[in-house]
Amino acid sequence: MDGLSVPAHGFKLIAGIANPTLAQEMASSLGVELCKVTATRFADGEIFVRIDENIRGSDVFIVQPTNAPAENLMELLLLIDAARRASAARITAVMPYFGYSRQDRKDQPRVAIGAKLVANMIETAGADRVLGIDFHQHQLQGFFDVPVDHLYARPVIVSHYRKKRLADLVVVAPDVGAAKMARGFAKQLDAAFAIIDKRRPKANVAEVLNVIGDVDGKNCLIADDMIDTAGTVSEAARALKGLGAKDVFVCATHALLSGPARERLSAAPIAEVTVTDTIAIPDERRFPTLTVLSVGELLAKAVRFTHAEQSVSSLFD
Numbered sequence: 001m002d003g004l005s006v007p008a009h010g011f012k013l014i015a016g017i018a019n020p021t022l023a024q025e026m027a028s029s030l031g032v033e034l035c036k037v038t039a040t041r042f043a044d045g046e047i048f049v050r051i052d053e054n055i056r057g058s059d060v061f062i063v064q065p066t067n068a069p070a071e072n073l074m075e076l077l078l079l080i081d082a083a084r085r086a087s088a089a090r091i092t093a094v095m096p097y098f099g100y101s102r103q104d105r106k107d108q109p110r111v112a113i114g115a116k117l118v119a120n121m122i123e124t125a126g127a128d129r130v131l132g133i134d135f136h137q138h139q140l141q142g143f144f145d146v147p148v149d150h151l152y153a154r155p156v157i158v159s160h161y162r163k164k165r166l167a168d169l170v171v172v173a174p175d176v177g178a179a180k181m182a183r184g185f186a187k188q189l190d191a192a193f194a195i196i197d198k199r200r201p202k203a204n205v206a207e208v209l210n211v212i213g214d215v216d217g218k219n220c221l222i223a224d225d226m227i228d229t230a231g232t233v234s235e236a237a238r239a240l241k242g243l244g245a246k247d248v249f250v251c252a253t254h255a256l257l258s259g260p261a262r263e264r265l266s267a268a269p270i271a272e273v274t275v276t277d278t279i280a281i282p283d284e285r286r287f288p289t290l291t292v293l294s295v296g297e298l299l300a301k302a303v304r305f306t307h308a309e310q311s312v313s314s315l316f317d
Contacts, residue, residue: 010057010089011059011307012053012055012058012059012060012061012088013027013030013032013034013035013061013303014035014037014051014061014062014063014079014083015027015034015035015037015062015063015064016039016062016063016075016076016079017064017072017075018065018066018067018075018279018280019063019065019096019277019278019279019280021277021280022063022096022277022278022280022294022295022296022299023063025294025296025300026063026296026300026303029296029297029300029301030300030303030304035051035052035055035060036051036052036053037050037052037079038050038052039075047071047074047075047078049075049078049079049082050082051082051083051086054086055083055086055088056086056087056088057087057088057089058088058089059089059090059092059307060089060090060091060092061092061094061131061306061307062076062079062080062091062092062093062094063094063096063299064076064079064093064094064095065095065096065097065099065278065279066095066098066099066100066118067097067099067254067256068099072099073099073118073121076093076095077125078125080093080122080126080127081125081126084125084126090128090129091126091127091128091129092127092129092130092303092306093122093127093129093130093131094132094299094303095130095131095132096132096133096278096295096299097133097254097278097279098115098132098135098136099118100117100118101135101136102136103115104136104137104139104140104143115136115140116143119140119143119144123144123145123146127146128146128147129148129149129306130144130146130147130148130149131148131149131151131299131302131303131306131312132148132149132150132151133151133152133295133298133299134151134152134153134181134225134253134254135225136225136226137177138150149306149312151295151298151299151302151312151315153253153276153293153295154181154184154185154188155298155315155316156294156295156298157185157251157253157274157276158185158189160251160274160291160293161189161221161274166219166249167219168217168218168219168246169189169191169192169218169219169220169221170186170191170192170193170194170213170214170215170218170219170220170221170245171183171185171186171191171192171193171220171221171223172193172194172195172196172211172220172221172222172223172236173193173194173195173196173222173224174196174222174223174224174232174236175195175196176195176197178224178225179195181223181224182195182223182224185221185251191221192213192214192218193213194211194212194213194214194215194220195211195212195213196210196211196212196239197210197211197212211239211240211243215240215244215245216243216244216245217245217246218245218246219245219246219248219249220240220245220246220247220248220249221249221251222236222237222248222249222250222251223251223252224250224251224252225253225254226252226254226255226256227250227255227256227257227261227265227275228256228257228258229258229260229261229264230257230260230264230265230268231264233250233265233273234264234265234268234270237250237268237270238268238269241269247271248269248270248271249270249271249272249273249274250265250270250272250273250274251274251275252273252274252275253276253278254275254276254279255276255278255279255285255290255292257281257285261285262285262286262287265287265289266287266288270289271289272289273287273289273291274291274292274293275290275291275293276292276293276294277293277294277295277296278295298315301315302315
């Protein structure tokens with residue numbers, strides 16, 4: 001048994017249907033088998049789950065990102081409830097991607113704060129703690145009244161770009177909200193920093209107004225937490241090239257790649273788009289310049305540390 005493995009006794013890793021490949025990689029890293037689960041649908045589409053092993057008194061980790069469709073969130077809630085009713089000692093919801101996280105405030109009249117609602121549902125279902133990667137906003141941790149371990153995919157992505165040894169690198173924040181994240185990348189890659197002044201007239205539509213920083217003749221790395229329809233990064237790449245940037249790279253933790261994202265990223269002047277596998281990416285959403293890095297080992301280490309009552313933050317020291 002290697003240093004990452006955990007004893008199977010008292011420990012159970014459960015995978016939902018949203019990203020079974022990532023969960024299997026975590027299980028392999030931990031040296032355990034995934035807990036047997038039955039997940040089926042009634043004729044009307046209603047979800048049915050059953051945990052097919054004894055988990056009484058076990059430390060249970062349920063791996064399920066809550067990206068669309070909403071059935072992914074519903075399955076997570078049902079698995080948590082099933083584990084609680086099966087007398088698990090502790091239940092940790094492992095959400096590589098926290099769906100509904102963009103609905104984190106009431107910025108318009110008569111709108112829901114979806115992130116808080118989802119947090120409430122996860123707690124009500126019976127989760128004792130939450131493990132996630134790169135929440136859309138860090139303050140989302142405060143939406144939960146149970147402990148939250150917030151991981152960063154940055155070490156995985158930084159390692160990838162260090163191997164490229166890009167000269168004259170500038171890390172570019174695609175908007176003000178991504179500035180802190182991009183500065184972290186710039187510091188670890190020993191790169192310069194720039195920021196794009198962006199206006200969003202409506203959801204999933206972005207307009208670049210100005211680029212603050214020197215990008216002429218430089219390699220540029222646009223860093224963000226997620227790529228949805230890819231409007232932001234595509235327009236940002238064109239703006240950077242228009243200002244004389246050499247090669248433009250894009251990195252993000254969560255690859256939603258909705259709607260026209262594949263076509264936009266394929267057509268944009270981008271040398272490489274690097275994402276992680278927090279969300280399962282089907283073949284029809286992939287394209288030649290896409291590189292997918294795994295966060296399986298990172299999550300496995302966090303699960304092992306949590307089970308052993310060790311500090312998860314030490315992963316980033």
